[in-house]
Amino acid sequence: AQTVTQSQPEMSVQEAETVTLSCTYDTSESNYYLFWYKQPPSRQMILVIRQEAYKQQNATENRFSVNFQKAAKSFSLKISDSQLGDTAMYFCAFLVVSGAGSYQLTFGKGTKLSVIP
Amino acid sequence: NAGVTQTPKFRILKIGQSMTLQCTQDMNHNYMYWYRQDPGMGLKLIYYSVGAGITDKGEVPNGYNVSRSTTEDFPLRLELAAPSQTSVYFCASSYWDSSPYGTEAFFGQGTRLTVV
Numbered sequence: 001a002q003t004v005t006q007s008q009p010e011m012s013v014q015e016a017e018t019v020t021l022s023c024t025y026d027t028s029e030s031n032y033y034l035f036w037y038k039q040p041p042s043r044q045m046i047l048v049i050r051q052e053a054y055k056q057q058n059a060t061e062n063r064f065s066v067n068f069q070k071a072a073k074s075f076s077l078k079i080s081d082s083q084l085g086d087t088a089m090y091f092c093a094f095l096v097v098s099g100a101g102s103y104q105l106t107f108g109k110g111t112k113l114s115v116i117p
Numbered sequence: 118n119a120g121v122t123q124t125p126k127f128r129i130l131k132i133g134q135s136m137t138l139q140c141t142q143d144m145n146h147n148y149m150y151w152y153r154q155d156p157g158m159g160l161k162l163i164y165y166s167v168g169a170g171i172t173d174k175g176e177v178p179n180g181y182n183v184s185r186s187t188t189e190d191f192p193l194r195l196e197l198a199a200p201s202q203t204s205v206y207f208c209a210s211s212y213w214d215s216s217p218y219g220t221e222a223f224f225g226q227g228t229r230l231t232v233v
Contacts, residue, residue, distance in 0.1 A: 006159075033220055045207065045224035052220070091159055093222075095213070103148055103167055103213060104175060105222055109159040 006108035023092030123225035140208030
């Protein structure tokens with residue numbers, strides 16, 4: 001079974017500073033996707049960024065970027081120039097598209113991020 | 118542009134009652150999911166479906182049942198509700214293909230269920 005581990009239950013960052021959220025995963029498959037989802041107090045799940053495992057280049061979306069280390073099975077999210085609207089729960093998620101457990105979208109337990117004015 | 122629609126948004130059940138959480142998507146997605154989210158926790162997969170007529174268990178299927186008779190609908194049935202099923206339930210769907218929006222799961226707004 002695939003597992004996703006987020007080791008930081010809570011984090012805080014000063015507005016305009018940079019913060020990195022950690023995520024590790026475990027799988028024996030080679031074809032998969034990784035995601036970071038944001039869940040603000042509204043409860044809506046919002047995709048922040050995604051990474052295809054076959055791509056070596058790290059994904060970037062505006063202020064959000066990832067550090068994807070395939071050999072280490074690590075997928076961290078960096079938020080630059082943090083804004084008050086970034087305050088939310090952040091979930092790392094993982095999807096295998098071949099082999100055992102295909103298409104089971106698996107989530108970590110989340111990291112609660114607070115941006116401090 | 119409805120996306121994924123869940124009903125109801127809130128529900129209180131008594132122990133032993135049954136109910137069905139409805140989920141409909143209008144994006145012609147083949148993959149659909151049901152999750153539960155307990156307070157302060159992540160999303161745990163209950164059941165998922167890779168297409169009409171095909172369903173499979175996730176991490177926490179006990180106490181739940183699903184069906185997928187059409188591409189659009191993926192209802193979740195709770196039989197004999199228990200306090201342990203108090204949670205927020207999310208439905209999600211996706212294509213999971215190489216199209217621009219094919220590698221993103223779209224979520225409904227959630228159903229907050231309390232069993233008393």
